[in-house]
Amino acid sequence: MYNIFTQWLTLSVIFFAVIYQTEWLEVVTLGGLLTGTTLLAAFVTVLVRLCRRLPAVAGCVVAVAGTLVGMELLCRLLPGYVIADRLILTVFLALYGCVAARMADILERMD
Numbered sequence: 001m002y003n004i005f006t007q008w009l010t011l012s013v014i015f016f017a018v019i020y021q022t023e024w025l026e027v028v029t030l031g032g033l034l035t036g037t038t039l040l041a042a043f044v045t046v047l048v049r050l051c052r053r054l055p056a057v058a059g060c061v062v063a064v065a066g067t068l069v070g071m072e073l074l075c076r077l078l079p080g081y082v083i084a085d086r087l088i089l090t091v092f093l094a095l096y097g098c099v100a101a102r103m104a105d106i107l108e109r110m111d
Helices: 004-021 030-050 056-077 086-110
Strands: 025-027 081-083
Touching: 004 030, 004 086, 025 030, 030 056, 030 086, 056 081, 056 086
Parallel strands: none
Antiparallel strands: 025 081
16 A cells, blocks of 8 residues: 555655766765655655645646755755756756656545
8 A cells, every 4th residue: 555654755765866876966975865855755745745635737836846945945954965957956856746746646546
């Protein structure tokens, strides 16, 4: 059964794998990367769950905006986050928010 905790874990793994393998966002320590990954995925998961009553397009827009705001908060609050390529990171975060919204939508229909 796919619930909120496994959705959070899936989004965490996706974000960690992409950021770890690319150079769009430089994080000084592995612990900082794990903390940021966990916090951002938890924030996006809760945000998507709260906005599930909205139409699909509005939910996707809210998820993208929440992902971008969450990443900006992470960069300001956690030490050691340096954005190397802002444009590509923004595109990735927009896709990440859309994937999170669609994943929640599809999984809600399956239940």
